[in-house]
Amino acid sequence: MSLRIQCPACQRQFTVDEELKGRTVECGSCEKQFVVDQDSVVRERDRYFPGDIRKPGLKHYGVAPSQSASTPRVDFATAMYSESASAADVIPPAPGRTIAGVAGMVILLIYLVVLVFGWMGQGFFGEMETGKRILLSGFVIVVGLLLVFAGGLRRQKQAILGGVGVAVAVLGLSVFMPSGDPITRAPASLKLGAAENAPSDSVRVRMSAGEARLAMTYDPIQRAIDTFGQESVWALWAPAMGQHFRYQIQRYLQRKTGSAARPAFYPREQGGLMVIEGVAIKMPELVSLVERFAKVEDVYEDLRVLRIEVKGENLLEPSSELEALLNTTGSESFIVLNRKELEHIDIDRVKDAAQRLSTVAPTRFRAEISARLVELLDEEVDADFRSTICKAIMVWSSPGDGAEKAVVRLVSDLISSQQSVPKSTVQFLVERRSAGLVPLLKELWEKAPLNWEGEVIAMGSGMEAAIAPSINSGDDLAAQRSALLILRRVGTELSLPKLRSALENAEKGSDVVLLIERAIEGIESKVRNSGEAPEPEVKPLVVPEVAPAPEIEPLEIIEEEKPVEPEFVPQDN
Numbered sequence: 001m002s003l004r005i006q007c008p009a010c011q012r013q014f015t016v017d018e019e020l021k022g023r024t025v026e027c028g029s030c031e032k033q034f035v036v037d038q039d040s041v042v043r044e045r046d047r048y049f050p051g052d053i054r055k056p057g058l059k060h061y062g063v064a065p066s067q068s069a070s071t072p073r074v075d076f077a078t079a080m081y082s083e084s085a086s087a088a089d090v091i092p093p094a095p096g097r098t099i100a101g102v103a104g105m106v107i108l109l110i111y112l113v114v115l116v117f118g119w120m121g122q123g124f125f126g127e128m129e130t131g132k133r134i135l136l137s138g139f140v141i142v143v144g145l146l147l148v149f150a151g152g153l154r155r156q157k158q159a160i161l162g163g164v165g166v167a168v169a170v171l172g173l174s175v176f177m178p179s180g181d182p183i184t185r186a187p188a189s190l191k192l193g194a195a196e197n198a199p200s201d202s203v204r205v206r207m208s209a210g211e212a213r214l215a216m217t218y219d220p221i222q223r224a225i226d227t228f229g230q231e232s233v234w235a236l237w238a239p240a241m242g243q244h245f246r247y248q249i250q251r252y253l254q255r256k257t258g259s260a261a262r263p264a265f266y267p268r269e270q271g272g273l274m275v276i277e278g279v280a281i282k283m284p285e286l287v288s289l290v291e292r293f294a295k296v297e298d299v300y301e302d303l304r305v306l307r308i309e310v311k312g313e314n315l316l317e318p319s320s321e322l323e324a325l326l327n328t329t330g331s332e333s334f335i336v337l338n339r340k341e342l343e344h345i346d347i348d349r350v351k352d353a354a355q356r357l358s359t360v361a362p363t364r365f366r367a368e369i370s371a372r373l374v375e376l377l378d379e380e381v382d383a384d385f386r387s388t389i390c391k392a393i394m395v396w397s398s399p400g401d402g403a404e405k406a407v408v409r410l411v412s413d414l415i416s417s418q419q420s421v422p423k424s425t426v427q428f429l430v431e432r433r434s435a436g437l438v439p440l441l442k443e444l445w446e447k448a449p450l451n452w453e454g455e456v457i458a459m460g461s462g463m464e465a466a467i468a469p470s471i472n473s474g475d476d477l478a479a480q481r482s483a484l485l486i487l488r489r490v491g492t493e494l495s496l497p498k499l500r501s502a503l504e505n506a507e508k509g510s511d512v513v514l515l516i517e518r519a520i521e522g523i524e525s526k527v528r529n530s531g532e533a534p535e536p537e538v539k540p541l542v543v544p545e546v547a548p549a550p551e552i553e554p555l556e557i558i559e560e561e562k563p564v565e566p567e568f569v570p571q572d573n
Contacts, residue, residue, distance in 0.1 A: 004042040101151020108144040108166040115173045133170040137174035141167040241271040241310040252345040287547045316431035358392040368397045374406040404434035442466040449482035
């Protein structure tokens with residue numbers, strides 16, 4: 001009888017005689033020696049086959065049908081085939097076409113979603129002009145439909161309906177969406193932030209003076225009052241304000257209030273507190289200044305505080321689109337946009353707008369722009385800024401609109417403050433024959449005769465009385481020579497006695513004598529020419545003979561006998 005044993009090391013099984021039971025054997029596979037005992041003998045298990053054990057619990061198992069059972073009847077149908085079928089209807093679509101179709105539909109749907117958010121004012125497309133938005137939408141529609149049609153060759157009807165439906169929705173939304181304003185447009189985040197932070201007028205209740213004092217932390221204002229006095233301190237309290245606006249506001253307030261230092265800024269939660277020190281400005285005047293960039297909500301006059309709500313859209317930097325429109329002189333909105341820039345609180349933007357307006361013809365809003373430019377002359381004190389404004393006034397001003405008086409005040413301020421006066425400013429006044437220019441031009445000419453000689457001559461005989469006393473100025477030779485040259489050009493009979501007196505007192509042989517004689521000659525020549533009556537009997541082609549004047553001969557003899565060195569003869573202007 002045989003036994004079935006198993007090696008305890010490699011688990012290999014062997015069949016051996018029962019005679020080896022209790023003896024030591026060696027595994028033929030791993031050479032492990034072990035004793036053939038109960039542990040190494042493999043126990044045989046009882047085997048059962050289906051049907052050997054009858055138990056009631058097995059009745060729920062199914063029984064395979066016998067082969068003798070009849071086979072169920074199968075109904076067959078005739079297949080119908082289309083005669084116009086092509087290989088494309090059977091072969092699976094290429095992966096590239098599938099990707100193209102899906103990509104086209106995704107592009108159209110994503111663009112539609114972006115437009116919807118733009119419609120609600122939360123996206124960039126809500127701020128874009130209608131024409132540019134339609135152009136961009138048309139490009140996206142063309143690209144999307146091409147991809148959809150390329151990927152839907154087998155289902156052309158479904159692809160056309162789906163793609164065209166989305167394209168129509170995109171185009172309709174692009175056309176009817178409100179266009180953005182390039183001037184007041186601000187990023188959506190800033191608009192939302194301002195809307196969330198701004199208190200509602202219907203809900204907000206005015207704080208008492210004590211409550212406002214605690215809410216704004218009044219200590220900085222009190223310290224300024226202790227230092228400068230009650231009437232020399234004002235404060236602006238903005239509970240909700242973007243702090244990136246404060247630099248523009250500080251510069252503006254310093255210019256307008258005449259403060260020696262820039263207003264101090266103290267952060268307060270979402271806004272801040274600006275303290276203006278050492279100013280002599282009344283509350284109504286301050287309110288009018290603040291209303292340029294903010295809305296005055298409350299006035300606490302005893303605390304010297306104005307509570308304001310800053311209008312962020314008035315302080316935003318111009319977008320690239322607005323910059324392009326501001327510099328495009330051929331645009332219909334060029335004058336309109338630059339006119340609005342003149343109202344900005346940033347002096348640099350106002351200066352740039354005036355510079356741009358000085359390069360175009362005044363076709364629209366001439367009176368309004370001229371009035372605003374005149375106001376800017378009185379508002380600002382910067383010489384370079386005033387020079388730019390004057391150039392614009394020369395273009396936009398019309399006679400009688402009051403611009404001459406403002407420019408005269410400007411010239412007077414520049415002279416009194418020892419600043420240089422732009423020639424273009426004086427030339428403008430000369431062209432308008434502005435009242436009050438004569439004494440100012442005389443003062444300028446006396447300081448620099450050669451620089452202002454042309455403007456004095458252009459002013460005409462109106463400058464004769466102011467210039468005539470200088471012909472006897474022996475101490476200032478430059479002014480004396482310039483006065484003689486000017487009188488030769490613009491002088492009248494009123495100056496002849498002074499010139500003849502100066503000729504008698506002048507040193508013989510000096511170049512001044514020659515200048516005086518030329519001045520007398522020029523005035524007398526103009527008097528003779530103005531007194532001559534026209535002679536209609538003279539034929540146009542006949543040149544009349546002019547008799548030589550006897551008084552000219554001595555001058556010719558003097559020139560021959562006493563030649564004057566070229567370096568001493570001044571040039572005629």
